[in-house]
Amino acid sequence: MPHKPKKPCAFPGCPNLTDGRYCEAHASQANREYNKYRRDPDSNKIYGRRWKTIRALYLSKHPLCEQCLKAGRYVxxxxxxxIKPIAEGGxxxxxxxxxxxxSCHSAITAATKNRHR
Structure with a gap:
């Protein structure tokens, strides 16, 4: 299956080509800036190293999207x-x-946010 052509890194002044938004050299720096300026500071306490370990373990046990699997698609x-947000006691x-x-995660998140308005 052919791949999409690589595009320039979104980091200002970087000439590297990448498949994602940032090249490997700038991905961690961009993530740090996102966490510092755009993300709620309390979420850094909730989603730390422990969460990354739990997340990786869960994804290794459940490699397919559970919503798509119910619809008969293998994604x-x-x-x-x-399921129950951390902010609500999950x-x-x-x-x-x-x-x-x-796409399923975005749809669920958008529906949840609209429900709380």
Missing amino acids: PAEEVHH THEESNLMSLCK
């Missing part, structure tokens, strides 16, 4: 979703987690 999972327990593809 690799990219994200782990909390936990990182496996019974409260769900592996999802990016």
Whole structure:
């Protein structure tokens, strides 16, 4: 299957080509800036190294999107979703987690945010 052509890194002044938004040299720096300026500071306490370990373990056990699987599609999972959000008293327990593809996670998140308005 052919791949998309690579595009320039989004970091200002970087000439490297990449498949994602940032090249490998700038991905961690861009993530740091996102966490510093755009993300709620309390979320850094919740989603630290422990969460990354839990997330990786859950994705290895559940490699397919659970929503797509119910619909009969086999799509690799990219994200782990909390069924009951941490802000509402949810936990990182496996019974409260769900592996999802990016589009399913975005749809659930948008529906949840609209419900709270």
